[in-house]
Amino acid sequence: MSGKIHNAWWVLIGLCMILGIGKGTLNNSAGLFLPSISNELGIGMGDLSLYFSVSAIITMLYLPFGGKLIAKYNIRLILIISIICEAGAYIAFSFMNSVWGWYLFAVPLAFGGIFITVIAGPVLISQWFKKRNGLALGILTATGGLFGSISQPIVGNIIANQGWRFAYLAIGITAIVIAVPVILLFIKKMNPNKGHYPYGITEGDKESQKAFDNIQNKGVSFVVAKKSSAFYILMLFLFFLTSISSFTMHIPTYLVDSGFEQTFAAKAMGIYMLGVVFGALVIGILNDKLGSKKATILSMICGLISVSLLLYANSSSGVIFIALILFAFVTSGIGTLVPSLALSLFGNKEYSQIYSTASLGLAIAAIVALPAYGYIFQFTGSYSGGLYAILVMLVINIVAVIFAYRGKTKLEKSGLWK
Numbered sequence: 005m006s007g008k009i010h011n012a013w014w015v016l017i018g019l020c021m022i023l024g025i026g027k028g029t030l031n032n033s034a035g036l037f038l039p040s041i042s043n044e045l046g047i048g049m050g051d052l053s054l055y056f057s058v059s060a061i062i063t064m065l066y067l068p069f070g071g072k073l074i075a076k077y078n079i080r081l082i083l084i085i086s087i088i089c090e091a092g093a094y095i096a097f098s099f100m101n102s103v104w105g106w107y108l109f110a111v112p113l114a115f116g117g118i119f120i121t122v123i124a125g126p127v128l129i130s131q132w133f134k135k136r137n138g139l140a141l142g143i144l145t146a147t148g149g150l151f152g153s154i155s156q157p158i159v160g161n162i163i164a165n166q167g168w169r170f171a172y173l174a175i176g177i178t179a180i181v182i183a184v185p186v187i188l189l190f191i192k193k194m195n196p197n198k199g200h201y202p203y204g205i206t207e208g209d210k211e212s213q214k215a216f217d218n219i220q221n222k223g224v225s226f227v228v229a230k231k232s233s234a235f236y237i238l239m240l241f242l243f244f245l246t247s248i249s250s251f252t253m254h255i256p257t258y259l260v261d262s263g264f265e266q267t268f269a270a271k272a273m274g275i276y277m278l279g280v281v282f283g284a285l286v287i288g289i290l291n292d293k294l295g296s297k298k299a300t301i302l303s304m305i306c307g308l309i310s311v312s313l314l315l316y317a318n319s320s321s322g323v324i325f326i327a328l329i330l331f332a333f334v335t336s337g338i339g340t341l342v343p344s345l346a347l348s349l350f351g352n353k354e355y356s357q358i359y360s361t362a363s364l365g366l367a368i369a370a371i372v373a374l375p376a377y378g379y380i381f382q383f384t385g386s387y388s389g390g391l392y393a394i395l396v397m398l399v400i401n402i403v404a405v406i407f408a409y410r411g412k413t414k415l416e417k418s419g420l421w422k
Contacts, residue, residue: 011192012132012203016140018190019125020147022083025179026090026120028151033159033175035253037097040168047103055106057371062114063122064367070118071360074127079193082119087183090116094176098169122363124191126343127356131193135204135292138299138344142288145339149280223351228420229358234349234411239365241404242342244397246369247376248307249335251394252276254377255328258387262318275325279332287333287340296348300341300405307334307398315391334398338366345405349412351421 034056042052074082093113100106129140162171192200229235255276256269264272291299310330317323346359377390415421 010203011200012140014190015128015132015192016143018186019128019144021186021190022087022120022183023125023144023148024151025183026087026117028148029155029159029175030090030094030179031117031121032152033156036156036160036163037168037172040163044168045101045103051103052106055103055110056374058107058110059114059117060367060370062111063118064364064371066115066118067122067363067367068357068361070123071127071357074119074123074360075354075356079124079128080187080191083124083187083191084184086116086119087180087187088116089113090120091176091179091183092116094172094179098172098176118360122366123356123360125339126346126359128191128193130343130347130352130355132202133204134202137347138288138291138296138340139285140288141291141340141343142284142286142336145284145288145336146281148339149277149284149336153274153277153281222422223353223355224415224421226354226357226361228415229350229354230361232411232415234408234415235358235362237404237408237411238342238345238349239362241345241365241401241408242338242362243365243369244401244404245334245337245342246366247373248394248397249338250369250373251377251390252331252335253374254381254387254390257381258314259324261381261387264321264324268321272321272324272328276328276332279329280336282329283333284336284340287336291340291344296341296344297405297409300337300345301402303333303337303341304398304402304405306330308395310334311391311394311398315388345408349408 038052041047089112093109093116096109097106100109125144126141129137129144133140159171159175162174166174224232256273259269259272287299287303290302294302307330310327310333313323313327313330318327342363343359346362347355350358377387380390380393381387412421
């Protein structure tokens with residue numbers, strides 16, 4: 005067994021590939037299509053981009069049910085249906101001539117994205133990794149950023165050379181052709197009856213079955229969790245973290261407004277993407293070494309330094325690069341810190357339902373925060389108000405983490421965390 009790669013790492017490879025396709029390529033390239041569609045079909049940019057809000061609303065409505073489905077049904081079947089829905093929406097977009105087509109197919113796009121980009125990774129990693137859980141989440145998040153940095157220039161070139169219709173069609177078909185075999189080959193749920201054990205538990209150990217049962221059944225039920233203060237604090241934390249991360253879409257405009265050239269803004273975003281890859285790995289390692297609570301607080305402190313630099317020392321390109329790298333340590337936390345916090349606070353007993361429902365904070369923030377920064381700039385002529393709001397949200401998140409663990413302590417003392 006010593007020379008054999010543990011099943012957990014094969015599952016992680018599969019998750020990295022489907023997340024890279026679903027989030028890094030499909031989701032992250034969505035904005036690249038908008039100018040060409042708007043110009044060719046004469047659809048206003050605001051009317052067209054509204055389909056992102058439709059998608060976010062559908063995500064918010066479906067998330068509470070996603071955890072139940074993934075706990076009850078075959079994970080491979082769910083993910084295959086999900087990638088067909090998500091990538092199939094892109095294929096359908098290629099045939100659309102009215103903005104209503106984007107509103108309509110935002111529904112399957114969001115449904116598929118719930119499982120591919122939000123739930124499956126954290127749920128399976130919580131099952132498969134007794135040790136190195138934080139590192140696994142960090143690798144998964146970093147891969148999404150890496151796929152995005154590679155695929156976005158490719159998608160942009162296809163749109164420029166072959167048109168947006170062909171690009172939608174090609175990307176959608178390619179995603180399905182690659183993702184379905186990956187799901188069939190690499191993705192599987194934990195099953196001790198088939199000799200599956202989490203990474204960190206030796207298969208030959210006589211106590212493996214007992215250890216596995218202890219891991220899977222340790223924690224609180226969903227019914228108990230949703231009545232606790234820790235649950236709603238976690239949801240609030242995710243709302244603010246997603247709101248903070250939403251500012252990423254406005255960074256290029258902020259830099260140009262601050263006096264930098266468009267070419268510099270593009271270069272700075274490239275640095276930021278590398279920061280996401282690096283930050284996800286570092287935060288994941290710190291999560292394993294220090295625990296979720298301390299790693300989260302350190303991440304928020306990086307955010308405070310980053311935003312302070314953007315507000316008060318934004319005349320130097322070097323300072324901007326440092327600020328964006330530090331900011332990436334915060335934004336990568338959506339994929340690394342939040343799943344770890346949920347696992348640490350509530351355990352593995354009904355993790356999929358707890359995590360997916362707490363993720364409502366993410367969906368609500370996606371609806372609210374992105375346009376909010378735009379309106380702040382539109383009405384004040386500056387992003388300063390938005391950056392000050394981010395400082396406040398970072399401080400609130402530090403306090404929230406402290407109180408969430410106090411909520412866990414109450415669950416333990418009452419005998420509900422077991």
